[in-house]
Amino acid sequence: MSLLDPFFTPFECKTLKLANRFLMAPMSRYFAPGGVLTQESVDYYRRRIEGGVGGVITEAVAIDRPGSVAADTVPSFYGEEALAAWDRARIDVQGAGGAIIPQLWHVGGCTDFNFPDSPHPPLESPSGLVGPGIEGGRVMTAQDVDEVIASFVRGALDAQRLGFDAIELHGAHGYLFDQFFWDVTNKREDSYGGSDIASRVRFAAETVAAIRAAAGPDFTIIFRVSQWKTYMYEAKIATTPAELEQWLAPLADAGVDIFHCSERRFWEAAFPDEDDRNLAGWTKRIIGKPTITVGSVGLDRDLMQDFVEGQSVPTLKSLDELARRFDRGDFDLVALGRVLLADPNWLTKVRSGATDQLKPYSRECMDTLY
Ligand SMILES: Cc1cc2nc3c(=O)[nH]c(=O)nc-3n(C[C@H](O)[C@H](O)[C@H](O)COP(=O)(O)O)c2cc1C
Numbered sequence: 001m002s003l004l005d006p007f008f009t010p011f012e013c014k015t016l017k018l019a020n021r022f023l024m025a026p027m028s029r030y031f032a033p034g035g036v037l038t039q040e041s042v043d044y045y046r047r048r049i050e051g052g053v054g055g056v057i058t059e060a061v062a063i064d065r066p067g068s069v070a071a072d073t074v075p076s077f078y079g080e081e082a083l084a085a086w087d088r089a090r091i092d093v094q095g096a097g098g099a100i101i102p103q104l105w106h107v108g109g110c111t112d113f114n115f116p117d118s119p120h121p122p123l124e125s126p127s128g129l130v131g132p133g134i135e136g137g138r139v140m141t142a143q144d145v146d147e148v149i150a151s152f153v154r155g156a157l158d159a160q161r162l163g164f165d166a167i168e169l170h171g172a173h174g175y176l177f178d179q180f181f182w183d184v185t186n187k188r189e190d191s192y193g194g195s196d197i198a199s200r201v202r203f204a205a206e207t208v209a210a211i212r213a214a215a216g217p218d219f220t221i222i223f224r225v226s227q228w229k230t231y232m233y234e235a236k237i238a239t240t241p242a243e244l245e246q247w248l249a250p251l252a253d254a255g256v257d258i259f260h261c262s263e264r265r266f267w268e269a270a271f272p273d274e275d276d277r278n279l280a281g282w283t284k285r286i287i288g289k290p291t292i293t294v295g296s297v298g299l300d301r302d303l304m305q306d307f308v309e310g311q312s313v314p315t316l317k318s319l320d321e322l323a324r325r326f327d328r329g330d331f332d333l334v335a336l337g338r339v340l341l342a343d344p345n346w347l348t349k350v351r352s353g354a355t356d357q358l359k360p361y362s363r364e365c366m367d368t369l370y
Pocket of ligand 1 (some may be wrong): 025026027028029059060103170171172220224262264294295296299335336337338339347366
């Protein structure tokens with residue numbers, strides 16, 4: 001009997017059907033020259049399914065809009081050649097018994113923090129800001145907003161047409177949707193900005209509604225959110241559960257099926273004055289939709305500390321806590337990040353007790369597509 005057994009039950013939400021509750025977390029790898037995924041990446045994704053996870057959320061992919069990403073090795077999710085490569089990944093992953101979910105990305109005004117010198121088209125953002133007093137991108141016009149929404153719809157429809165299991169919209173970590181959510185980066189005076197969250201969420205809600213209208217009621221839409229932003233870890237969109245509801249309820253009403261709540265450490269309380277629930281726990285409680293939790297599962301340090309200090313030690317002590325929260329109904333799914341970068345067979349090894357064979361995560365894992 002393994003601590004993880006309760007997670008080995010199927011999950012179903014519309015088109016998304018998973019054999020168990022584990023997903024690979026979206027992780028940018030920058031191995032797609034000219035925006036086209038290679039066979040090495042296809043094999044890398046398939047190996048994670050063979051290693052036991054129910055599905056993969058892909059690295060963030062560029063939507064069909066100049067400046068949607070700021071590095072030229074991020075895979076595109078448009079154009080015949082790039083989509084054909086993604087379709088090979090889909091066929092292999094599904095053939096291995098897993099689900100595959102592209103994460104559609106628009107960086108807004110952010111240059112790429114891994115490749116800040118990479119050439120890229122001009123960037124765009126809600127108010128020309130990416131942080132407090134930090135400039136990034138030109139201010140989007142109403143026409144830009146409409147065009148970006150249309151680009152997200154094209155990406156979602158391509159995913160649906162090709163037979164992907166769901167899509168995830170990257171609404172976290174300080175990128176375009178998050179730049180609209182955050183009052184520090186959204187100073188707009190039109191209907192997409194304002195002092196209340198309800199108006200700042202409008203751009204994302206309209207995007208979701210447009211995808212829902214085009215894709216129909218059954219295609220699964222996942223939306224990833226976070227309070228934190230890259231290099232701005234204390235930032236918060238919602239400081240209370242009531243604000244969380246104002247933020248996420250319009251997205252649920254627009255058609256989001258599952259919320260992916262990105263945190264650096266899943267065991268931390270989202271609102272410490274209330275109780276010990278994390279963001280996924282509070283979202284499930286307030287919004288009532290399925291949620292995905294993530295953040296340092298099986299590791300002792302969060303990802304940003306790792307980028308600086310280099311190596312995380314596998315630790316299984318957090319798994320008791322994960323199981324306790326799952327049993328309480330806080331979330332439905334768990335995304336695994338760095339442990340799967342380091343070791344595609346992490347899940348199978350942990351479940352079978354072969355923990356002495358786990359490969360530790362180190363920064364060097366970033367250099368290969370093993
Ligand atoms: C190399 C790397 C690349 C990442 N790229 C993305 C990304 O493209 N999209 C995204 O939403 N999160 C990205 N993340 C964050 C992960 O999805 C995940 O939330 C984070 O690593 C925490 O999970 P972990 O502690 O299990 O690694 C990335 C993380 C890593 C380590």
